[in-house]
Amino acid sequence: MxxxxxxxxxxxxxxxxxxxxxxxxxxxxxxxxxxGVKELRLRNWDAPPVHPGxxxxxxxxxxxxxxxxxxxxxxQAGFRGPVWCTGGTRAxxxxxxxxxxxxxxxxxxxxxxxxxxRHKPALPLYTEQDARAALALFxxxxxxxxxxxxxxxxxxxxxxxxxxAASIRIDDGTTSVVFTGDVGxxxxxLLSPPRPLLGVQNLVxxxxxxxxxxxxxxxxxxxxxxxxxxxxxxxxVLVPAFAVGRAQQLLLLLGxxxxxxxxxxxxxxxxxxxAIDATRIFSAHxxxxxxxxxxxxxxxxxxxxxxxxxxxxxxxxxxxxxVLLAGSGMATGGRILHHLKAFGPDPRAAILLVxxxxxxxxxxxLEHGVESLKIHGEYVPIRAERVRIGGLSGHADYQxxxxxxxxxxxxxxxxxxxxxxxxxxxxxxxxxGQTLGWDARVPRHGDTVELT
Numbered sequence: 249m250x251x252x253x254x255x256x257x258x259x260x261x262x263x264x265x266x267x268x269x270x271x272x273x274x275x276x277x278x279x280x281x282x283x284g285v286k287e288l289r290l291r292n293w294d295a296p297p298v299h300p301g302x303x304x305x306x307x308x309x310x311x312x313x314x315x316x317x318x319x320x321x322x323x324q325a326g327f328r329g330p331v332w333c334t335g336g337t338r339a340x341x342x343x344x345x346x347x348x349x350x351x352x353x354x355x356x357x358x359x360x361x362x363x364x365x366r367h368k369p370a371l372p373l374y375t376e377q378d379a380r381a382a383l384a385l386f387x388x389x390x391x392x393x394x395x396x397x398x399x400x401x402x403x404x405x406x407x408x409x410x411x412x413a414a415s416i417r418i419d420d421g422t423t424s425v426v427f428t429g430d431v432g433x434x435x436x437x438l439l440s441p442p443r444p445l446l447g448v449q450n451l452v453x454x455x456x457x458x459x460x461x462x463x464x465x466x467x468x469x470x471x472x473x474x475x476x477x478x479x480x481x482x483x484x485v486l487v488p489a490f491a492v493g494r495a496q497q498l499l500l501l502l503g504x505x506x507x508x509x510x511x512x513x514x515x516x517x518x519x520x521x522x523a524i525d526a527t528r529i530f531s532a533h534x535x536x537x538x539x540x541x542x543x544x545x546x547x548x549x550x551x552x553x554x555x556x557x558x559x560x561x562x563x564x565x566x567x568x569x570x571v572l573l574a575g576s577g578m579a580t581g582g583r584i585l586h587h588l589k590a591f592g593p594d595p596r597a598a599i600l601l602v603x604x605x606x607x608x609x610x611x612x613x614l615e616h617g618v619e620s621l622k623i624h625g626e627y628v629p630i631r632a633e634r635v636r637i638g639g640l641s642g643h644a645d646y647q648x649x650x651x652x653x654x655x656x657x658x659x660x661x662x663x664x665x666x667x668x669x670x671x672x673x674x675x676x677x678x679x680x681g682q683t684l685g686w687d688a689r690v691p692r693h694g695d696t697v698e699l700t
Contacts, residue, residue: 250423250699252450255297256280257667258693260288261456261606262314264667266427267298270420271399274298276306277416277427279331281317281348283580285608292318292373300327305397308333309429310413311340311492317348319382320374328385332395334404335388336412336533340492340526342383347491347522349379351581362625408432408442409642410493411533415445423699425450430667431644431652437467438497438530438537442644444655450699451660453653455668456604457645458676463638468501470637474598475502475511478633479569483596486632488584488611490577491523493642494603496530496547498573500539503550512569518551519560519574519583564590577603579610585623588630592621597632602640607669646679653684662699663688 250270256278257264263282268275276298282288300322308331309315319331333341352372359370389395391414395402401421404414409432416427426448434441445451478485489495495518505511518524530537531544539547551573554560560583563572572591574584588610591597605611610621614634620627644652663686665673673690680686691697 250418250420250425250450251696252425252452252699253696254664254666254691254693256282256693258691258695259670259673260284261604261667261669262288263291263318264309264315265297265318266452268400268418268425270423273304273398273400274302275397275400275402275418276303277418278309278315278429279306279319279322280314283314283578283609284606288608292321296322296325300325303327303329305329306331307397307402307416308337308341309407309416309427310410311337311344312410312430313344313348315429316341316345320345320349320378323382323385324374324378330387331382331385332387332389332397332402334391334412334414336410336529336536337414338386338388338412339529339532340411341386343522343525344492345379345383346376349374349376355581358624405445406440406443406536408436408439410439411529411536415442423449425452425699427452428454430454430456430642431649432642433462433644433648434652436642437500437640438493438539440536440538442652444652446655446657448656448660450662450664451656452664452666453649453676454643455665455673455676456643457641458649458665458668458672458679460645460672461647462641462645465639467637467639468505470639471498471501472505472510474600474635474637475505475514475571478596478598479512479514481596482569483594483598483632484569484591485571485598485600486584486587486591487571487573487600487602488577488579489520489523489573489575490603491520491575492526494577494640495520495523495573496527497640498602499527499547499550500543502571503546506550514569514571516551516571517554517563517573519554519563519572519587521555522575523573524553524555560586563587577611578605579614588621589623589628592628592630592632595631595633599630599632599634601634601636604641604643646676649676650679650683653680659684659686662697664697665690
């Protein structure tokens, strides 16, 4: 028998954490950071939801911070066990986690310098050094290799979405549970489609897009239209870009559009050291993506890479049109905030949103057309055009998820829907009931179930 406790990723798309117990072994599946509304973000400052010293290991579905970003806090609190993941996840976490710590230090220092924080002094959730201490615990495992952790066997299976991303199967010899992690799309421009799931007894699935379908149309056509239109009026195309995944998709499309003469030969800047490093990692994992060797080389040449803070500041002084990609993807922090302050008030500019925007984030506010945005303690007027391209999402929508789940045989005994806003999770529950006849449930934060 296995026991499963939902410690995050319930009622929200962030903070994924699931405790699996069996045969005296305790494993935490994912260790994500809560993001979005303040009520959720404050959970990151609470004591860990499970005593770190009682955990035998942490296993990770993929590298995004909503699945890995709480690890430095867990290590701060005393966790010293191994963190198991695929090679791609380990490589990407190696840049994501230190960057997260660095940005939190940077934001705290900026808040203290400007005096806009209510905390005296403002402190980072964790530091870059804390993140590197967590990375020292990482261990790599190959796809399909059976990993023994105490009484439990763990297997990682490719699921698209991101380099290294995997669904994770855990079994104790009699009972098994599969966590999908974030599920990729069958026609992703960069990554291979998710592999079908086999022999699933209990299933925990994500529901980020559980209540909607991705927009139709070719994202390359939409991108060409936006860039051409904005450049013609002398503006800047400003893109809050997720450094891992979305930035590489955009670079690929921009390179193809330029080569085909479909957009002006406008300068492209990649202002994210993390995205720069992540782009280089693609060459080390050719088995997981659709690009040829030449395309990977070209991907690294599309943009001018911006490394230093001084170079970043100089971009705000440019008067000519450009395409500017900067993190973070939901505009929750990082260099994109300084560019929003510089170009957001310009009606010639456009802010291009290309991924899911969690509730409570600046990205969501932009998506809903706010007239001003609070950045660094002050309100900035937003007069720039807002454009959303939905076809570049790295998550399967509810229809794509349903088609993928048709491959599951036999029907899972129990299905739990997580990692989604409440409306999205409930919509996916109904959809799976109508199309597959599955009796799925949406667990609450802190729920514990016994799997037999």
